[in-house]
Amino acid sequence: MPKKVSEIINGRRVIVKKPELLAPAGNLEKLKTAILYGADAVFIGGKEFSLRSSASNFSLEDIQEAVAFASEHGAHIHVTTNIVMHEENLEGLEDYLKALDALGVTAIICADPHVILTAKRLGLKMETHLSTQMSTTNEKAIAFWQRQGVDRVVLAREVSYAELKQIRVRTDLDLEYFIHGAMCINLSGRCMLSNYYSRRDANRGGCSQSCRWFYQLYDKEGQPVGQEPFTMSSRDLSLLREIPALIELGIDSFKIEGRMKSIHYIATVVSCYRKLIDAYCADPDGFVFDEFYEKEIAKAANRSLGKGFFYGVADKKGQLFNLRDEHPTQEFVMRVISYDPQNQIAKVEQRNHFRVGQQVEFFSPSHPNYVMTVEQLYNEAFEPIEVANHPMEILYLKVDRPLMPNDMARKVRT
Numbered sequence: 001m002p003k004k005v006s007e008i009i010n011g012r013r014v015i016v017k018k019p020e021l022l023a024p025a026g027n028l029e030k031l032k033t034a035i036l037y038g039a040d041a042v043f044i045g046g047k048e049f050s051l052r053s054s055a056s057n058f059s060l061e062d063i064q065e066a067v068a069f070a071s072e073h074g075a076h077i078h079v080t081t082n083i084v085m086h087e088e089n090l091e092g093l094e095d096y097l098k099a100l101d102a103l104g105v106t107a108i109i110c111a112d113p114h115v116i117l118t119a120k121r122l123g124l125k126m127e128t129h130l131s132t133q134m135s136t137t138n139e140k141a142i143a144f145w146q147r148q149g150v151d152r153v154v155l156a157r158e159v160s161y162a163e164l165k166q167i168r169v170r171t172d173l174d175l176e177y178f179i180h181g182a183m184c185i186n187l188s189g190r191c192m193l194s195n196y197y198s199r200r201d202a203n204r205g206g207c208s209q210s211c212r213w214f215y216q217l218y219d220k221e222g223q224p225v226g227q228e229p230f231t232m233s234s235r236d237l238s239l240l241r242e243i244p245a246l247i248e249l250g251i252d253s254f255k256i257e258g259r260m261k262s263i264h265y266i267a268t269v270v271s272c273y274r275k276l277i278d279a280y281c282a283d284p285d286g287f288v289f290d291e292f293y294e295k296e297i298a299k300a301a302n303r304s305l306g307k308g309f310f311y312g313v314a315d316k317k318g319q320l321f322n323l324r325d326e327h328p329t330q331e332f333v334m335r336v337i338s339y340d341p342q343n344q345i346a347k348v349e350q351r352n353h354f355r356v357g358q359q360v361e362f363f364s365p366s367h368p369n370y371v372m373t374v375e376q377l378y379n380e381a382f383e384p385i386e387v388a389n390h391p392m393e394i395l396y397l398k399v400d401r402p403l404m405p406n407d408m409a410r411k412v413r414t
């Protein structure tokens with residue numbers, strides 16, 4: 001039987017099974033950002049046996065630092081070992097898995113039975129999680145993988161809420177479900193477009209996102225159809241409003257996709273879901289959805305958002321035909337290093353161009369957003385300047401509200 005989600009304590013219903021918020025990271029900076037902004041666990045790719053071969057994957061030394069940082073903050077590290085293995089990939093697996101286990105990695109995410117069975121045979125402490133690459137969509141398949149020793153199944157993005165409800169009551173195995181991020185126009189983990197068009201294997205980390213390229217359509221006589229090139233692209237998934245239903249269902253882990261995304265994206269998205277999950281769990285019966293969450297998510301660079309397969313098979317509203325739009329509404333300009341409360345001066349690291357007179361919005365895992373106009377800006381030598389146009393430059397600016405290290409600011413576009 002799945003674990004109980006809520007209990008009446010002192011006459012009030014409280015959530016006793018809070019889901020894990022699982023975030024992506026493509027490097028150590030992103031990993032630390034995800035944890036500081038509220039992730040309970042972060043999934044990363046190692047240099048070996050991982051998808052996303054083009055992401056800046058983690059060496060064993062990086063993983064050691066990641067585990068130490070995560071432990072300090074009560075968080076966990078999951079490492080993807082989810083390539084579809086060919087003969088040439090088999091060598092070195094045992095040593096690699098033993099090394100991850102010795103470093104204190106919480107779980108590996110696997111897509112090949114050989115990896116799962118090897119991890120089990122070696123008697124490692126790490127959990128084995130079945131990757132979404134395996135397209136698991138029903139309770140019988142979950143039961144099969146449970147018998148093989150899998151500790152958690154990451155369900156296919158194509159599982160609807162109605163199916164999820166049935167699955168949840170029929171298995172006590174940990175379930176992980178995608179709540180946010182990019183979708184595939186084809187069935188996840190089964191697409192060969194990239195393999196055909198660019199000889200880059202989507203199932204070995206090389207997807208060239210061929211679905212989002214421009215195509216010309218031809219009719220059966222070979223005549224071009226339409227003037228405009230044609231593209232295929234799914235809207236990105238965002239299940240903000242569905243979070244309460246997913247918590248009540250007792251889903252164990254909520255997954256955000258996007259190891260290639262920026263720290264601004266990760267901070268914005270993680271922080272938003274963190275606040276929403278905490279608000280709901282603190283008072284499930286009094287909770288009212290605040291549009292703040294949707295407005296906040298829209299500030300991160302992304303495509304238009306949709307509900308994926310949550311309400312059933314995605315129709316054409318779930319797609320972005322002829323639109324390759326990436327539309328951040330605001331732009332990441334600085335990260336806070338420290339704040340001097342006596343002089344009300346923030347020391348920051350510049351990330352994108354801004355100038356005196358620019359309206360910026362500070363956001364943080366620990367305090368509400370704060371919008372202000374930059375009026376006093378100084379370079380590292382504390383000389384007044386008008387423009388910040390050198391990436392990673394250390395700057396100072398007057399901010400009349402306290403800030404915390406790792407708070408960030410974005411431009412406000414009006």
Ligand code: SF4
Pocket residue numbers: 183184185186189191192193194202207208209210211212
């Ligand atoms: S080409 Fe598009 S649909 Fe195919 S795997 Fe890549 S992102 Fe997914």
